[in-house]
Amino acid sequence: MNDLGNKVVELRDVKRSFKQGDVQIDVLRGVDLDIRSNEIVALLGPSGSGKSTLLQAVGLLEGGFDGSIKLDGEETAQMSASGHTRIRRELLGFVYQFHHLLPDFSAEENVVMPQLIAGTSQKDAEERAESLLCSLGLGERLDHKPSKLSGGEQQRVAVARALANAPKLVLADEPTGNLDETTADIVLAELMALVREEGSAALIATHNERLAAKMDRVVRLHDGILS
Numbered sequence: 001m002n003d004l005g006n007k008v009v010e011l012r013d014v015k016r017s018f019k020q021g022d023v024q025i026d027v028l029r030g031v032d033l034d035i036r037s038n039e040i041v042a043l044l045g046p047s048g049s050g051k052s053t054l055l056q057a058v059g060l061l062e063g064g065f066d067g068s069i070k071l072d073g074e075e076t077a078q079m080s081a082s083g084h085t086r087i088r089r090e091l092l093g094f095v096y097q098f099h100h101l102l103p104d105f106s107a108e109e110n111v112v113m114p115q116l117i118a119g120t121s122q123k124d125a126e127e128r129a130e131s132l133l134c135s136l137g138l139g140e141r142l143d144h145k146p147s148k149l150s151g152g153e154q155q156r157v158a159v160a161r162a163l164a165n166a167p168k169l170v171l172a173d174e175p176t177g178n179l180d181e182t183t184a185d186i187v188l189a190e191l192m193a194l195v196r197e198e199g200s201a202a203l204i205a206t207h208n209e210r211l212a213a214k215m216d217r218v219v220r221l222h223d224g225i226l227s
């Protein structure tokens, strides 16, 4: 029998509306989604369909959602802001379309930083940062500041940073959307390989059907519902 893994994500009837003037837009109209601990799931949907909004719900980055959002078995809906912060720190890693690296810090320091915040010692954090960056082919770039790295290299550092604290779930919003096609393919393959190696799950929003087809499962957001 296949090991299906635990459910890292369990969304039930998740809803989110925004008011624009007098008009209410129902972006998420009852989203159900399960992700298991060994799955990499592609989130597809046209521009404006609510992919980022859904990632914000799962990432506990915004309030205003109705429904049930369970992460690693814990219901987060009624939790305090400090509970959300704890879950984000212990469970989640984020990659965005733009790298958001700290410009005055080296590649290695950018990966060390979130580990220090989580309480890891300087020595262990440096070892882990070097190991992650080396496995992404950046062994010769550890001391480079982001401005001295190519777009693909910057995104690789962002991937290493997201995985630094061994998250159970990586949330990625168009992680290769800013890269040329060839580099996007390579960086996505590296992201997926690292996620598997680390035993994490991932939910990756993309416009790219071709890249989505490389993931374990594809879910589509349309008219506020996931299919």
Ligand SMILES: Nc1ncnc2c1ncn2[C@@H]1O[C@H](COP(=O)(O)OP(=O)(O)OP(=O)(O)O)[C@@H](O)[C@H]1O
Pocket (backbone or CB within 6 Å): 018, 019, 020, 025, 027, 045, 046, 047, 048, 049, 050, 051, 052, 053, 054
């Ligand atoms: N804070 C907000 N206030 C008002 N409307 C919002 C807000 N955030 C998102 N929206 C609206 O919700 C809808 C979904 O936006 P969202 O960014 O989640 O879509 P998306 O699928 O990620 O789009 P894209 O692929 O273009 O990034 C859009 O119509 C957007 O204008």
